[in-house]
Amino acid sequence: MGSMRRDDALAAVLCFAVGAVLLAAGSYVQRGVPAHLLAGPLLLACAGVAVRRIRPLLALGLGVAAFAADLAVGPSLGTVLIVTDNLYAAVRYGPRRLGRPMLVITSVIAVVGGAAAGFIARDLALFAVALIQIGLVGFTPVSTAMIIRQHEDQAAAERLRAEQVARLAELDRKTAVQAERARMARELHDVIANHFSAIAIQSTAVLSRKDLEGRVVRQVLESVRENSVQGMAEMRSMIGLLRQEGEEVEATRLRLAEADRLVERARESGLEVRLRVDGAPRELPAPVDLAGYRILQEALTNALKHGGRTAEAVISYRPGEVVLTVDNPADGTAPGLPGAGAGLIGMGERAALVGGRVDAGPHAGAGWRVHAVLPTEEPGTSSVRHPAVLPTEEES
Structure with missing residues (x-):
């Protein structure tokens, strides 16, 4: 005893x-x-x-x-x-x-x-x-x-109940993270497949042509190399993401350059959005393009659900990075639809996947700001080049 x-x-x-x-x-x-x-x-x-x-x-x-x-x-x-x-x-x-x-x-x-x-x-x-x-x-x-x-x-009993609630909240958070990662894996699948499909097509074409000049072969090999490097960079971004067997793959690549479509849909839903683009738009790496598109989409959705009647979105193309900023007032005029917080988790996961960050919180007293910084370059890699077009027999 x-x-x-x-x-x-x-x-x-x-x-x-x-x-x-x-x-x-x-x-x-x-x-x-x-x-x-x-x-x-x-x-x-x-x-x-x-x-x-x-x-x-x-x-x-x-x-x-x-x-x-x-x-x-x-x-x-x-x-x-x-x-x-x-x-x-x-x-x-x-x-x-x-x-x-x-x-x-x-x-x-x-x-x-x-x-x-x-x-x-x-x-x-x-x-x-x-x-x-x-x-x-x-x-x-x-x-x-x-x-x-x-x-x-x-x-x-209260302590036990609090521990159970905390465990359930952690399980909900992990479930939201896993669901978001699975969705990103499906979206990125086709992007990576495009790189390797281009490599396979170009390699097959070079091997099947015996009359190509050295200059053309070198051009094709440079394109193959750059697609390989970029494909491997995107593959590293997907490490740890698992896709369940039997799930359908989305074949559409979403681009940040198509932000005007998001803005138009938000306006049709009743949110007055002002979109501004700073800097010269340029071709972005596929994971950054996709992450930026989804983060902007989620920020506008949150503004529609929880903010006021207006929002301002700014896309800034800067050297080595692209910055997204969405401001909306929180004046209590919106219905305040309920949410589980999975949207903020998803934005953070998407930014982290490409080496960026997202900050979301109160701004300027009575407003809410989503601020995302996404790097557009990785050390030792370069932008994706479009596949070199092989000349026809007549051209060569």
Whole structure:
């Protein structure tokens, strides 16, 4: 059952010292019994204090024995007070099923004891006094222990419920991340397939033509190399993304240059969008093109669902990166449709996949801003070149 707790042992010693002082001061019923005999029940009750946590039922037994012995030779104030701790400890630290029987037993003892005292003395006032005294000794510590234990159980249940909610939230987050990654894998599949299809076609054409000039062969090989490098870069971006067997692959490559279509659809849905393009639009790597398109799409969708009636989108083409900024007021005029937060998670995943970042949050006091920075180059890689066109036999 474990060793005796040090703090309980010290409490037992302190209780015995206080009880001995009360005995020396005469705090017991004088019945012609030597005072040292009252030290025995006091010692039993203090022993119950020493084992109250590791052996609560033993503490209860020692308390009952001490109370009975003390009634036979006393009773004494110190022993009665310490017995209340024995009763409290038995209900607080003992089996849960012990509480209700102890409450019934102490209630019955208080009523019967008070009635017996009043009947013997034929005094109603004595009945009331005895009832209160016996109730304080037995009923009060038992009921107090039950209340405290109930509060502890409720606190433990709340902690467990909070942990379960946290685990469910984490599972929801992981599910959202996995679903978003699976969708990105489907969208990028065809982009990567295009690179390697071009390589296969060009290689086959070169091998099948014996009359090509060295200049043409070199041009084709340069195109093959650049498509290979870019394809491998995009493949590295997809590491860790798994696509379930049997899922259909989307064959459409979405480009950030088609942002005007997103804006037009948002306007048709009731959102007044102002689109501005800074810098000269240029060909972007396929993963960046796709990520930028989806981030802009999600930002405009969130603006429509949770923002005001207007939004401003800015696409900035900068050296080595493209920056997307979507601002919309949060003035409370929108219906505030519910959301699970998967959109923000998806934007962050898409940006991280291409080495970028997304910041979303309050801006300018009463507005909301989505700010995405997507790098357009990787060290050691260059932009995708269009496949070189082989000359016909007549041209060569």
